[in-house]
Amino acid sequence: MHSNIIRFIRDLYNGRGIVPLHSPVFIGNEKKYLNECIDSTFVSSVGSFVNKFEEMISQITGSTYAIATVNGTAALHMALMLADVWQDDEVITQSLTFVATTNAIKYQKAHPVFIDCSPQTLGLCPITLQAFLEKNTYQNTQNQCVNKSTNRIIKACLPMHTLGHSTDIFQIIEICKQYNILVIEDAAEALGSFLNNRHLGTIADIGILSFNGNKIATSGGGGAIITNDPVLAKKAKHLTTTAKLNHDWEYEHDAIGYNYRLPNLNAALAVAQLEQLTLFLENKRNIAYQYKNFFKNNNDVHFWEGKYFESSNHWLNAVILSNKKEKDNFLAETNRAGIITRSLWKPMHHLPIYQHCEKTDMTNTDNIYNTFVNIPSGVTLDK
Ligand SMILES: Cc1ncc(COP(=O)(O)O)c(C=O)c1O
Structure with a gap:
């Protein structure tokens, strides 16, 4: 048929x-860089390809900072921590997404609230978002947005750029600003996509990318957090590298960190892919x-x-x-x-x-x- x-x-x-x-x-240079990486013996999370990968992501996206992670899901999890999302907070997101977006919210023991999509973008619909916030929330004395039905604080909004196409991200940011809700862009699928000359993932406070094998450029598995905020960037780098304090031989950690740093081997593959x-x-x-x-x-x-x-x-x-x-x-x-x-x-x-x-x-x-x-x-x- x-x-x-x-x-x-x-x-x-x-x-x-x-x-x-x-x-x-x-x-391209995939095999060459992988061999170089193996020859250098720096195959884990320290190595020149990781730094190069981060520089290239900054350059491509125009983001001041890029922090390499083991995958996009880890980047999302970290982004939610950066947004100060913790147990019993709420995060607005879309129902039409890959499960990682929602899972990351649950990793923080927070609660997703699903908003319908726009058929024009396949992303979170700003009109429905505005209507939901108007009807269902109030601002508490600390100017936080509280869900009337659950009494929980809505800390963040996590829209996704579906299939690489932008969502109505400027409208979403504008609405969330009125309600004091921080926006994180799930731009996992959107490397190389722009809106008004801004790379997706760099328009809100924090964005994430994925370099999974099915993406436009891959590191095998990999991700990145992108932000222009130096404080968030420093925190992201610290927490994704087990919160280890700099010292030549001592192991000291000042927080419960994560082993979320992208290995150099994966970064080598990604650098070759990004060149193309x-x-x-x-x-x-x-x-x-x-x-x-x-x-x-x-x-x-x-x-x-x-x-x-x-x-x-x-x-x-x-x-x-x-x-x-x-x-x-x-x-x-x-x-x-x-x-x-x-x-x-x-x-x-x-x-x-x-x-x-x-x-x-x-x-x-x-x-x-x-x-x-x-x-x-x-x-x-x-x-
Ligand atoms: C929208 C979306 N968010 C998050 C992810 C998770 O990324 P990763 O597979 O790198 O963990 C993906 C896909 O892989 C995705 O499509």
């Missing part, structure tokens, strides 16, 4: 057997435009363009089916043909672990989940 789509995707990826959703390509980021971005933009043109002539499967298409890194492209049944049929047919397609994440409010959490009406989130499918979007460059 969708044989023309299957053929188009197979041709786009040079007729290879199985077309993955997003596999990495290693066509411009090439990857160009290639992925080209793929997105080819899909956009192709799906123009298709009646029952539509390409999702999104409000901020132009400045996206086009991490994962998505198509929209008319209903859940059509979506499931499309997934079954394409995967059977070796074209790896995937549903978007099951919304958090449908997961047994999070279904009891407070939430707004989820009409948009449910519609998106029921009709969206991610299609192969990896870089098409070969050695």
Whole structure:
């Protein structure tokens, strides 16, 4: 039924057997830097590639500070600590996200509050956010935002830039400012994406990136915290490196820290990947435009363009089916043909672990989940 789509995707990826959703390509200095790293014997969390990686992230994103972490989830966990989120605080987030966003909130024993998504961005909807805060919160004497129904303090808001496309981050920051809520950007998927010439993740107080194997540039596993705040940056570096005090031979730790620092071996891979980021971005933009043109002539499967298409890194492209049944049929047919397609994440409010959490009406989130499918979007460059 969708044989023309299957053929188009197979041709786009040079007729290879199985077309993955997003596999990495290693066509630069990856092996060279990994060998250099091994030869240096500095394979763990101290080494020149970690420093280089952080410098490159600062340069690419325009963030004054970048702190390398073992993965994006650890970066999120640390970002919540930096935002002073602790047990029984609340954090506003979106239900349509990868589970790591919500898990990180629970690692701090805090409570997620889910806000519906905007169909234009697939990110947290600022209109719903404003309405929720207006109706359900009050400011206490310390000017903190308190949830009327739970009496808990809403410390932070954690929107996510879905599939590499920006959310309405400026509006969200503006609203949260009125309520004294700190904003953390989950930009795990958004390396190379901008809005108004600002790299995603650098617009709010704190942002995070992921370098997992399925991302636009990978370190195998890895992440980064980005911020312009020197105090937060210093704290992040300290706490991610076991809170060890500087000394040539003594081991002294002044807080319960974390072993969250990115190993040099992973950073070596990331540095080689980041050197090719411009090439990857160009290639992925080209793929997105080819899909956009192709799906123009298709009646029952539509390409999702999104409000901020132009400045996206086009991490994962998505198509929209008319209903859940059509979506499931499309997934079954394409995967059977070796074209790896995937549903978007099951919304958090449908997961047994999070279904009891407070939430707004989820009409948009449910519609998106029921009709969206991610299609192969990896870089098409070969050695
Ligand atoms: C939106 C989002 N947040 C967080 C993460 C977690 O990053 P990591 O896999 O590097 O821990 C990911 C994906 O990997 C993600 O897509």
